[in-house]
């Protein structure tokens with residue numbers, strides 16, 4: 338069935354290998370958002386919260402995301418951004434293990450996750466410590482002092498993928514809480530939070546899920562834990578009865594206790610429209626297509642572009658849905674490639690990153706992209722001042 342390019346509005350003349358960072362616009366997004374503005378918000382005004390179901394959508398639409406990560410309906414909720422969800426999950430995990438003081442993560446984690454963890458630890462001022470080890474060292478570093486193991490499943494730079502099942506089992510054997518960041522996994526690789534018995538899973542919806550810039554994050558909480566947690570971000574919409582306006586906080590008796598404030602209704606509508614693009618598509622099919630694309634990509638680059646050194650694992654089972662390469666002038670090289678219609682991105686210090694998104698990328702796209710990459714690298718077309726000035730977003 339894949340690809341389903343007709344489900345996306347892709348600009349002509351562009352091969353988009355950055356859907357891992359900001360997905361393209363799904364067909365129907367513009368109409369869906371317009372409908373909310375013109376047919377709901379416009380005529381119904383504040384009545385839309387009830388008439389148009391706006392208040393229920395953070396749970397309803399989250400269930401559509403849940404299907405892709407093995408989360409049953411009612412175990413995920415949307416809201417805020419992923420950095421905020423890191424804070425929520427980690428503060429809950431620390432409350433669950435009050436006798437322990439270590440938060441364990443790895444150097445492949447996304448900086449914001451580590452910043453948020455350190456910020457929470459500093460604010461609590463209770464002797465917590467963030468221990469950051471090499472990705473390969475995680476399993477060995479888990480012991481009975483660790484309160485929470487907090488990892489990003491797929492490394493944003495290299496695409497290296499953790500064996501979450503094994504790590505979660507080890508964490509649980511040592512009595513630690515497992516927090517899994519699925520930013521580069523949801524819609525990219527097969528994940529089953531239920532089977533893996535993950536305690537918390539968090540992720541964003543603007544990468545492989547295509548819900549647009551600033552779209553809400555999601556949080557999954559293991560259903561048997563939900564009601565034992567006192568949310569640290571105790572906003573009114575996580576209250577059991579927000580419209581009773583009680584003086585004290587009482588958390589809702591469901592995943593809704595992980596809501597904070599008013600949902601971003603227009604972005605939730607965009608996510609709902611984006612999830613239509615996933616109808617009839619299962620993750621095993623996506624994963625199989627992704628591996629085919631990445632194998633082709635790596636084989637062709639290794640055969641034709643010796644300047645690029647593979648930064649991703651060569652073994653597909655250890656790799657997410659992206660392929661990355663080291664190149665000392667990677668920023669300039671990527672700008673030159675983008676100028677010729679192949680969009681990837683650059684991650685400091687020297688990583689050229691290409692996202693593989695089988696919903697709208699096929700083997701012909703990969704072959705055409707390689708032709709351009711080969712030409713840019715062989716003829717040093719990147720060696721121009723205009724490609725070397727860094728923009729704010731790389």
Ligand SMILES: *Cc1c(COP(=O)(O)O)cnc(C)c1O
Pocket residue numbers: 418419420421446447449450489493518520521541554
């Ligand atoms: C993209 C990404 C983020 C971004 O967080 P926001 O708060 O949504 O900006 C955080 N963590 C990881 C692992 C990411 O890949």
